[in-house]
Amino acid sequence: MSEFDLIRQHFIKATQHTNLGIGDDAALISVPIGVELAISTDMLVAGTHFFADIDAYQLGWKSLAVNVSDMAAMGANPKWATLAIALPAKDAIWLSQFSNGFFACAKIFNIDLIGGDTTRGPLTISVQIMGETPHGEAIKRSGAKIGDDIWVSGVLGDAALALAHIQNKCILTESEFLDCAKSLHMPQPRVTLGLALRNIANSAVDISDGLISDLSHILYASQTGAELRLNDFPCSNLMQKYRVNPLTQTMILAGGDDYELCFTAPADKHDEIISLGERLDLKLTKIGNITHGNGLIVRDFNDEVLSIKETGFDHFN
Amino acid sequence: MSEFDLIRQHFIKATQHTNLGIGDDAALISVPIGVELAISTDMLVAGTHFFADIDAYQLGWKSLAVNVSDMAAMGANPKWATLAIALPAKDAIWLSQFSNGFFACAKIFNIDLIGGDTTRGPLTISVQIMGETPHGEAIKRSGAKIGDDIWVSGVLGDAALALAHIQNKCILTESEFLDCAKSLHMPQPRVTLGLALRNIANSAVDISDGLISDLSHILYASQTGAELRLNDFPCSNLMQKYRVNPLTQTMILAGGDDYELCFTAPADKHDEIISLGERLDLKLTKIGNITHGNGLIVRDFNDEVLSIKETGFDHFN
Numbered sequence: 001m002s003e004f005d006l007i008r009q010h011f012i013k014a015t016q017h018t019n020l021g022i023g024d025d026a027a028l029i030s031v032p033i034g035v036e037l038a039i040s041t042d043m044l045v046a047g048t049h050f051f052a053d054i055d056a057y058q059l060g061w062k063s064l065a066v067n068v069s070d071m072a073a074m075g076a077n078p079k080w081a082t083l084a085i086a087l088p089a090k091d092a093i094w095l096s097q098f099s100n101g102f103f104a105c106a107k108i109f110n111i112d113l114i115g116g117d118t119t120r121g122p123l124t125i126s127v128q129i130m131g132e133t134p135h136g137e138a139i140k141r142s143g144a145k146i147g148d149d150i151w152v153s154g155v156l157g158d159a160a161l162a163l164a165h166i167q168n169k170c171i172l173t174e175s176e177f178l179d180c181a182k183s184l185h186m187p188q189p190r191v192t193l194g195l196a197l198r199n200i201a202n203s204a205v206d207i208s209d210g211l212i213s214d215l216s217h218i219l220y221a222s223q224t225g226a227e228l229r230l231n232d233f234p235c236s237n238l239m240q241k242y243r244v245n246p247l248t249q250t251m252i253l254a255g256g257d258d259y260e261l262c263f264t265a266p267a268d269k270h271d272e273i274i275s276l277g278e279r280l281d282l283k284l285t286k287i288g289n290i291t292h293g294n295g296l297i298v299r300d301f302n303d304e305v306l307s308i309k310e311t312g313f314d315h316f317n
Numbered sequence: 318m319s320e321f322d323l324i325r326q327h328f329i330k331a332t333q334h335t336n337l338g339i340g341d342d343a344a345l346i347s348v349p350i351g352v353e354l355a356i357s358t359d360m361l362v363a364g365t366h367f368f369a370d371i372d373a374y375q376l377g378w379k380s381l382a383v384n385v386s387d388m389a390a391m392g393a394n395p396k397w398a399t400l401a402i403a404l405p406a407k408d409a410i411w412l413s414q415f416s417n418g419f420f421a422c423a424k425i426f427n428i429d430l431i432g433g434d435t436t437r438g439p440l441t442i443s444v445q446i447m448g449e450t451p452h453g454e455a456i457k458r459s460g461a462k463i464g465d466d467i468w469v470s471g472v473l474g475d476a477a478l479a480l481a482h483i484q485n486k487c488i489l490t491e492s493e494f495l496d497c498a499k500s501l502h503m504p505q506p507r508v509t510l511g512l513a514l515r516n517i518a519n520s521a522v523d524i525s526d527g528l529i530s531d532l533s534h535i536l537y538a539s540q541t542g543a544e545l546r547l548n549d550f551p552c553s554n555l556m557q558k559y560r561v562n563p564l565t566q567t568m569i570l571a572g573g574d575d576y577e578l579c580f581t582a583p584a585d586k587h588d589e590i591i592s593l594g595e596r597l598d599l600k601l602t603k604i605g606n607i608t609h610g611n612g613l614i615v616r617d618f619n620d621e622v623l624s625i626k627e628t629g630f631d632h633f634n
Contacts, residue, residue: 019353020455020457023458023538024391024457024458024459024538025357025387025388025390025391025521025522025523026355026356026357026387026388026390026391026393026446026448026455027355027356027357028353028354028355028356028391028450029353029354029356030353030354030452031348031354036336036345036346036347037345037346037347037348037354038343038344038345039343039344039345039346039397039399039431039432039447040342040343040344040432041399041400041401041432041433041434041443041445042401042434043401043402043403043434043436043438043441043443045403045436045437045438045439045441046438047438048403048436048437048438049436070342070343071343073342073343074341074342074343074345076343080356082356082357082358082445083358084358084359084360084443084445085360086360086362086365086441114356115356115357115358115445116358117358117359117360117443119360119362119365119366120362120365121360121362121363121364121365121439121441122362122438122439122441124362124403124438124439124441124443126358126360126401126434126441126443128358128399128401128432128445129343130356131343133345135347138337138343138345140337140341141340141341141342142341204342206342221340221341
């Protein structure tokens with residue numbers, strides 16, 4: 001089967017909002033008047049971002065989901081994606097499972113796959129995503145204001161907990177592992193939340209590398225500091241159970257792969273945000289405040305000040 | 318140096334037509350009214366598309382140029398690109414050379430780099446490009462009409478000749494090698510030609526995998542056949558000199574990496590195309606015609622019919 005047949009079989013699906021899809025030198029789309037296009041790209045490499053024996057369906061899901069999460073963090077509505085994939089060998093079963101996972105995520109968020117490149121090489125997946133925001137309404141990292149409340153969605157650290165189990169750094173029961181592994185393997189991008197935050201949040205980022213690392217991007221871009229209380233951080237009952245584990249604090253503060261949103265908003269939006277969380281049936285928790293200067297102060301479970309280095313996952317450190 | 322510092326140092330440059338560039342969860346661009354956005358992606362993998370010891374500057378140039386070539390083939394004006402790169406190790410010198418080559422190409426075509434992802438892994442480069450065409454004016458593969466003339470720009474096979482020398486399949490003098498290696502390492506995307514062909518050509522494709530393979534995409538999409546005469550094919554004086562070499566025919570018909578345009582146009586556009594070539598100082602050569610049915614007939618140097626398989630480079634065959 002040629003590369004062209006391969007793409008045709010696994011990656012060409014009917015599109016919903018695309019003028020010309022896969023099969024030409026380029027795809028063609030139209031962007032409505034008054035809309036800005038938000039564009040982002042993420043690459044996943046075997047051995048760096050995932051284990052080479054990862055379930056292909058889950059990898060397909062995650063490859064798109066981590067990009068969708070960037071749209072959510074901008075308050076953008078994801079609509080189009082391209083996929084470039086390098087594979088060690090042509091494996092029809094693997095490709096079919098990968099493609100099923102990718103399109104399962106695409107279907108939920110109404111995303112058209114409009115471009116593809118399939119080639120031989122070490123397993124590497126590169127996705128670019130494009131979404132729409134009304135002009136000027138995107139939520140940027142640079143918008144945090146002194147006094148803003150700092151919020152996070154969902155719970156933090158479950159993906160890191162599942163990873164720690166896989167790496168034998170802690171031992172979970174099978175049901176406990178399956179519970180937190182969902183966050184690691186099948187992250188749920190918070191698109192609906194991101195869209196709702198357009199006129200509420202001053203700044204936002206998605207938590208891919210760990211809260212401290214990702215929040216630091218907001219602080220850097222906004223030239224502000226922050227103060228956080230670990231006791232206020234949302235975590236799962238499972239994480240609560242393992243709270244005695246010395247790793248827990250690091251998992252919550254620096255664990256990557258949760259793909260929740262961290263955002264800042266004026267204090268007077270507090271009640272609106274609480275009711276938004278109820279409407280979306282999504283836990284939204286205030287974990288601290290934006291402060292003067294550029295320091296990041298974190299109070300630990302004993303309310304003592306932790307010394308913070310940039311503890312987030314850095315792909316080269 | 319963190320991943321973030323790495324990107325900041327080598328890949329963040331002032332942008333010309335971008336609302337928000339690298340440094341947030343996504344970039345933001347505006348698309349003018351009446352314009353379609355053309356989007357394409359290409360991935361280059363060490364060992365598959367290039368030798369791992371390739372000159373980093375040339376690789377940076379080529380990584381963008383092969384994507385720009387897809388815009389040229391659509392008659393689109395390239396404006397924005399994203400770059401995802403996996404590297405075995407953080408090598409500031411290599412990155413600086415790669416980035417210089419990438420931005421040298423970006424500067425010529427006024428392309429903003431608006432998104433990046435840098436990670437550890439086997440050397441792999443994935444670029445996505447976006448460009449503009451007036452609504453409905455993009456040149457598609459599916460537009461070829463029976464009776465159309467088939468044209469190619471520049472000369473064919475020089476990149477394949479340089480590769481054959483590197484692989485010791487033929488021996489060139491150093492000056493001969495340097496001459497044809499330009500096509501292999503520093504391809505020149507035919508953007509100006511593509512833009513000029515918008516209202517002249519019925520269909521177009523760029524020659525990345527080899528003329529036969531790429532022209533076949535036009536024939537497939539347009540449900541037509543074609544007849545070509547090898548004696549009409551344009552090749553360099555160097556290729557003429559090696560014409561006795563049995564490899565020559567294959568290099569011209571199936572050699573990849575030339576990144577010239579192959580396009581079809583009505584016979585009555587012949588003179589307009591000739592004068593366009595003179596205006597652009599770019600050789601444009603008629604190599605055959607679009608025919609009924611779906612067969613591809615090629616007459617060799619002796620005017621005898623060649624049996625044609627899909628001889629283009631297939632990344633999995």
